[in-house]
Amino acid sequence: MYQADPPRSPQESLPTMYDLPSEEVGDPGLPDEFHVFQPRLLEATCLLPNYPPNEVFTASDPNLYYDGRHPLWYKRPDWFLVLGVSRAQSQQDLRFSYVIWQEVVVPFLVVELLSPTTELDDLGQTLREVNQPSTKWQVYEQLLRIPYYAVFDRYQSRFRMFRLVATCYQEMEISDQKFWFDEIQLGLGVWSGLYQNIEGLWLRWHDALGNWIPLSEERFEQEKQRAEQERQRADREKERADQLAKKLRELGLASDRV
Known part of the structure; x- marks a missing residue:
């Protein structure tokens, strides 16, 4: 189980997911179709053999509130996987967002689907101004210290995996467009096939033999x-x-x- 550091001022009364907005004000629009279909495929094939379903949580494009000192700051991962946190068992308990100081457990893996407008931010190649929220890369690497960070560029057909080593992300070597996670006994790779009647390259989970789930x-x-x-x-x-x-x-x- 990967846990986040507690807020610096635990005595403060911090907002919960019910108090925080679930949509970005002034958001330019809905995600493109690929950002809808690809997370669905990740979700549908993410069947962990060594974790019961009630100990696995996945989400696509939620507000991820990450800093108790700045409770209105958030990022919206395209898809992420958390170990040791279950899905809601009743409809009324479904999450509005994922609030780190409420959940405590940080994601095990975050996946970002690159696009021309987000690529620099997703790859940590932009600088932030003083007193402004950190970039996605900084949040995942430095603030939450998420163990694995995957990026997929469908325009360049390129899949990259980064692993947190000490305090920094290091790019991992990927063989045959596939990467294996010992911790969850599952692999993630690029599959060429038909999904939702759409032919193309997709991120998809596979087993130890390389067979697609x-x-x-x-x-x-x-x-x-x-x-x-x-x-x-x-x-x-x-x-x-x-x-x-x-x-x-x-x-x-x-x-x-x-």
Whole structure:
């Protein structure tokens, strides 16, 4: 479990997710379609073999409030994964946002989907003015110290992974566009395929053998294929048994046991 440092002034009464806004004032508009579909694929294939579902929380484009000293400052990750924090069990408890000083646990992984307008900020290549909120990179690396940070540039077909080493992110070597997480026994990589009837390159989770974690509809189709193969196998076995019984009868060797 990865935990954030407590606020510097715990005696202060800090706002909860119910008190903080869940939408950015003056936001230029909704995310593009890729920023809608890609997080859905990450969510649908993020099936951790060594964590029960009630100990895993994922979210896409929420307000992530990260600093108890500045409770109105937030970032909006395209997608993130938290270990040791569960989803709400009832509709009325669904989160409005993710508030670090309320949840305590920081994300294990954040994924940002690069676009021309956000690339510099996402890669830590912009400078902030004094008394202004930190960049996403600074928040993830220096304030929250999130262990893993992934960025995917669909325009350049480039997947990059950064790991927190000591106090700084270091870019990790990626083999065959895939990266393995020992901690969760799952890998993240670039898959070329059809999702939501859209052909392209997508980030997707895979198992230890490199097999892509199937979607629910893919699992259903696989089960149908296995059932059909089993039916065909049973039919072949019955046909061979019938042929053998027929041959034995023709030879006069059939018995009551045949």
